[in-house]
Amino acid sequence: MTLWRIRATVDDRPGYLSVLTASLALRGVNILTVQVHTTEQGAVDDFLVDAPDTLDETDLIAAVERGRGRDCWVARSEARGLVDQPTRVLGLATRLVRDPDATGEVLRALLGADEVSWRPEARSGIDGTTMQLADPGGGSHHLGRVAPSFTPAEYARAQALLELGATAAGRYAEQITLVLPDGAELTVRPAVAEDLAAVVELHRACSPSTRQRRYLGGAGTPSPARLRRLLEPTRGLTLVAVTTDPEAGRESVVAMANLLAEGDEAEVALLVRDDWQRRGLGSTLLRRLTRQAETSGYAAVVLHTQADNTPMLRTLRRLGRPATVEPDGGLLTLTVPLTAEVPAQRTG
Template identity: 40%
Template sequence: MSLWRIRAAVEDRPGQLAGVVGAMAAEGGNVVGLSIHADPVGVVDEFIVDVPGDHRALVREVARRSVSDSVAAVPAQPREVGDDVTRSLLLTARLRSEPNQLPEALRELLLADEARWSNLTRPEPEFLEEPETTLLVPVGPLRGVRLRRPDRPFTWTESARADALVRSVLPPAGPVPTSGSLTTSGGTELFVWQVGAGDAEPLRRLHRRCSEETTRRRYFTVMRELSPRMLAVFCDPEHGLTLAARPAEGGEPVALAHLMYTPDPGVGEVAFLVEDSCQQRGVGSALARTLTTIAADWGLAEVRAETVAGNRPMQRIMRTMGATLRAPQHGTVQARLPVAGSVPPRRPGRLTSLMSEPGAAGQRLA
């Protein structure tokens, strides 16, 4: 028997993962470890499999059920069979006393072949640059850690794990703001806060002021009235986070921004509603940047947005931030954006309490 680490992109629908595991079992393979990753190709499953004899027949069966040709299989060691969370916590504890060992800890966390400090202010031509098999993890504005692993590309989930390990050993930044001011690219000052049950009537009035086209772009159908059930979802931290924005000088809310959990591990979904009179002023872009920062602070690897094919402003916002857009299918467009590293490294965790605590006016979110 021998251990193999096998990575494949499995179609994200019921029964597909079970089919892959069944195919492994038919070849005598015993799955002893499983990790689910977000990646540009979609959901990637990484198995550690105990294989009797030659592993190639098993890999061929996995490839036959994969949505892409990029099935990777590399030998695994017994020490790699374990709990990823436990290993991460142990590495964090070790770094508390030996912070200079960060490259080695990241190498161990991601099972990389090389890891070393790198100066972010100048290129390093001697370090082989391969976008998928080289990962740069920023550690402050001037330096970072470069990792290389030729046999397997790094996934967005692994980038998020590395970013979380770095932030876990950086010094704390003091009190965490829970609401605050936000300036758009056009110079508009907004005040942003987490919505609660007391915001029901102002949010209902916001929806009534929006045109049918604006609500259709947000909800895929015309919604002039915010139902009690929808408001309950917006206010429930078990579903995610909803922020409201109003002019800094006061008044009614003019926009909503949502960051919601999804069934896919490490993936959040974002959505926005901006009142017609405030559109084309950078409000959506400012809220998108804020939600991306929050998503990274939560440890998410990716945010997604789905919108109607005709919602050009939303698509432009996501594309400007670096998202990849899928061609329209059934009248909808999906944008996917990796978010690891979006939190400025000298202020770790500053947005965490946005999920539950009341706001303190005057703080700046981003």
Template identity: 45%
Template sequence: MQDIPAPRRTGRWPFRRGSPPPLAETLWRIRVTVPDTPGALARLTARLGRLRVNILALDVHPLAEGAVDELVIRAPADLAENTLVNALIEGGGGDVRVAPAAVSALADEPTRAVLLATWLAEDPDDLPRVLHQLLSGAELSWVEHEHTEALDGGSLRLRHPDGGTFLAERPGLAFTPAEFARARAMITLAHRLPPPPGRMVQLGERTAVLRRARPQDLDGLLDLHARCSPETLRRRYLGAPQTSRRALRTLVSRWSTHTLLALCDTEVVGTGSVFWDGDSAEVAFLVRDDWQNRGLGRELLRRLVDTAVAGQVRSICLHTYADNTAVLHLARLLGHPVRRSIADGVLTLELAPAAAVTR
């Protein structure tokens, strides 16, 4: 009997002769308010079906009146966003929000919450970023002297056990009780976890420990500024240094600013901060004179930029004097494209992250 040759592997899924190739498709995430009436969801999904849309995931969040439905759909690639929005409105939906989605969006909300909790387990100081991810589309801020907690439509206040309140705002799209409960659980978890240990870095013959700043580090931060030369402070603050206790207190607030400290034994020998501004961030750092030219500035800047990139910002800015070529050299070593601009003797370096860092 003659041997039958084995079929060649082409790397493609076999189709029947004459069958059309698969259509290109796109994933979308949808958030829509649906009336609390029988058949409301059925009418919405039927309208989507006319567009050859396949619903892959659905989460329902009951409200006092109606419900907020979150869907992940697979749609033909040529389906325009405005066509999708109009179909949802025609199907009886309100407060429609649509956005392109990645495959990771197929994870349901409980699964996503567990993933975010693992971030906190690694670093409780990641709480603001976790809340921002959890409360999709919300603007998050920290109110130091407020101690309230409330769920009011598109405004959400979450009290921290140590004092202060996280304020989340999402105009036009109300928060759900489920979102409130999950955010509350994240804050409780972060409060119960111990602070992460510092990371030791070897800088020639010296060793420093880098860790997040705490409110109790204010005196150490004041001492660092007192022991820096006027020229070092001038380069950091581009003019009159802001070294008062009141000015520096914001840098050691655990939630309003991401500030790193470099310590040798108990002395603060360097510091750096990330200042968030929507989808951009500014970084700045300061190294005590006797610790300069040892690699500490490079280490601080690298970790600050990594933090900003992990926050999924689109641009990262650093301001210094135009003659500060050392900072320009450090920025180029980070591996991100750098754009320079000079105005009134101040050099602005804008780093464009190649891609958002994900864990």
């Protein structure tokens, strides 16, 4: 038996796919996988089949045409074609997240392209065996292959991968290695939803007093739903400080810093694991969030803290910026004005 890929268009009407598959079955062709791409011309069916060695390309095309298929394309396939398509796409996505520079290779593997190149013109769309994908960073990727023609489903899949790669590259660019005064090294980066389990563990590792100072209330751990909202706020930014545990051999989140925007102001809050406090980590995170708020055009950052939270007040003084203080019983609201101009907005 021999593996083949067959692509053909059939009318998008009830029963037409079964006629095509029956025609293949009559010739001993076993269909292993099938994908259906909806187009304006009809349903494009993409098969991976196992056919008797006695059948060649001409025989398979004839079988498709007898089954009411048209615009048939047939090519030999390899065993790797047996991999489930969603699994294959997820594998390529994982590779792209780990190595954003592999965009061209990932697109080539995803679409079986013979040509992949980047061009400065911002273009998008498909035209037969040519595809142009908008690069989120500017310009476009040009792909071409001898056959078969590209489908809208392939275009959408490739564009989604490009956007995923751009997001991963952006987060990689925002990641820094931080060296504290005592020589300890950490990675500081924007938080993602996948950090939820590690952030829950961070809260559990903090003392009740540390959690109480962060949330100005109970000393328990917030619900996963609330933590998920903090990790990826609608407006603002959350940073996590990550270190590698040499004993466990895994990463641990040891601090979380939130910048939550409301109107023209942004609230800042810090949670630093007890054994990482008083080492300069909180001051560094506060400075980074303040710079982020300033470049984003917010008028001020606001902190709410307990009047007896000496470490937080000391951290704020190290920021080196004037702040107004509004007492309310045992709580203080500290407002730090930001004077940077709002960045010019791009138009067009």
